[in-house]
Amino acid sequence: MEDVIQIKADPRFIRQVKSLGGEPLKECMQCGACSVVCRLSPDENPFPRKEMLWASWGMKDRLIGDPDLWLCHQCGDCSSTCPRGVQPASVLSALRHLNYLEYAYPRFLARWLSKPEYLPVVVVIPALIILLILWMAGTLSVPDGPVDYSRLFPHTLLNSTFSSLVVLVLVAYWRGFRRFIRDIRKKQRVNIKNQKEIRFLYQLKEILLHTQFRKCQTNRYRSLAHILVLSGFLLLLLVTMVAIVNVLFFDYPMNLWHPAKIAGNLGGLALVTGTMMMIWYRLFRRDTIGGSTYSDWSFLAFLLLLAVSGILTEWARFGNWSAAYVIYFIHMVLVWIVIIYAPYTKLGHVIFRFAVLLLSKTQSKG
Ligand code: SF4
Numbered sequence: 001m002e003d004v005i006q007i008k009a010d011p012r013f014i015r016q017v018k019s020l021g022g023e024p025l026k027e028c029m030q031c032g033a034c035s036v037v038c039r040l041s042p043d044e045n046p047f048p049r050k051e052m053l054w055a056s057w058g059m060k061d062r063l064i065g066d067p068d069l070w071l072c073h074q075c076g077d078c079s080s081t082c083p084r085g086v087q088p089a090s091v092l093s094a095l096r097h098l099n100y101l102e103y104a105y106p107r108f109l110a111r112w113l114s115k116p117e118y119l120p121v122v123v124v125i126p127a128l129i130i131l132l133i134l135w136m137a138g139t140l141s142v143p144d145g146p147v148d149y150s151r152l153f154p155h156t157l158l159n160s161t162f163s164s165l166v167v168l169v170l171v172a173y174w175r176g177f178r179r180f181i182r183d184i185r186k187k188q189r190v191n192i193k194n195q196k197e198i199r200f201l202y203q204l205k206e207i208l209l210h211t212q213f214r215k216c217q218t219n220r221y222r223s224l225a226h227i228l229v230l231s232g233f234l235l236l237l238l239v240t241m242v243a244i245v246n247v248l249f250f251d252y253p254m255n256l257w258h259p260a261k262i263a264g265n266l267g268g269l270a271l272v273t274g275t276m277m278m279i280w281y282r283l284f285r286r287d288t289i290g291g292s293t294y295s296d297w298s299f300l301a302f303l304l305l306l307a308v309s310g311i312l313t314e315w316a317r318f319g320n321w322s323a324a325y326v327i328y329f330i331h332m333v334l335v336w337i338v339i340i341y342a343p344y345t346k347l348g349h350v351i352f353r354f355a356v357l358l359l360s361k362t363q364s365k366g
């Protein structure tokens with residue numbers, strides 16, 4: 001008697017994928033051209049054809065915890081090749097988003113970040129917390145004299161609150177990461193038994209330099225945009241950490257030529273340039289990278305506002321602007337928004353992608 005394969009279809013899951021940009025799903029005729037053209041797809045277990053099939057059948061169980069989703073860089077090579085005008089790049093993006101919602105800890109924050117109706121809450125909560133901290137510290141007023149941000153937010157207070165924030169975010173990342181690893185281990189989607197396969201430094205280099213991503217052809221400069229955003233963000237984070245650790249040794253406020261200031265300015269510039277490039281791609285290359293969701297736009301908007309407000313904060317101090325403290329406050333709120341919600345936005349995918357790259361045995365096409 002032939003084996004019977006039982007498929008657990010989930011119509012609600014199909015509707016979710018469609019609503020997140022996977023609308024032309026049903027048009028797929030399973031020709032496989034997308035998997036052939038994808039330079040990141042491994043020969044022995046190619047994507048995205050199988051994901052297109054699973055998604056059109058609503059096979060949620062297969063797609064939640066599918067490691068191959070995280071090997072895709074949404075370059076659009078597959079979408080520009082598809083003879084049916086289906087957008088596999090967009091479908092895979094929707095599936096990654098549904099994975100965030102599944103693995104995020106706590107999950108309600110991921111829901112908040114994915115729906116525009118929660119935007120006021122997302123913004124107001126960090127603003128109120130910062131106001132409360134300043135009020136409790138007795139510094140909630142606009143100081144007289146030359147602009148000195150430490151009179152509004154004293155360094156020790158700033159450093160202790162920021163450090164606590166980072167610890168909370170790391171806990172959230174860790175919980176989400178553990179859920180993800182446990183799931184793919186349970187489903188045996190990747191072989192994670194052979195520790196020799198784990199090449200930490202090699203994969204770290206891959207993530208930082210985007211060597212696989214740079215193989216993509218259709219939107220070849222998206223990898224550059226990605227590198228700029230990632231390096232700009234990491235540089236700014238590093239400068240902040242160094243400033244926290246060395247608060248006793250730095251001469252505050254730092255002058256423009258201080259190494260940490262130069263690094264911070266370069267990071268801000270990289271972040272603005274990379275984010276603008278990403279926005280350009282989302283506006284003008286929809287035919288290949290697919291439609292963008294609210295989460296895509298809100299994430300890019302917060303990143304851009306963060307970088308621009310950071311640059312304005314610096315100019316306001318050197319120029320002694322009367323609105324300096326207001327700009328600084330807005331910048332602080334944006335820092336909190338980007339950091340505290342990081343595990344629930346596109347910054348969250350860093351951890352999933354890294355986990356899959358570390359654990360997967362598969363190699364992409366050369
Ligand atoms: S998504 Fe397009 S290219 Fe890929 S299998 Fe379906 S029809 Fe073919």
Ligand code: SF4
Pocket residue numbers: 037038039040041047048071072073074075076077078079088089092216
């Ligand atoms: S978007 Fe690019 S990386 Fe992702 S499946 Fe398509 S061709 Fe491959």
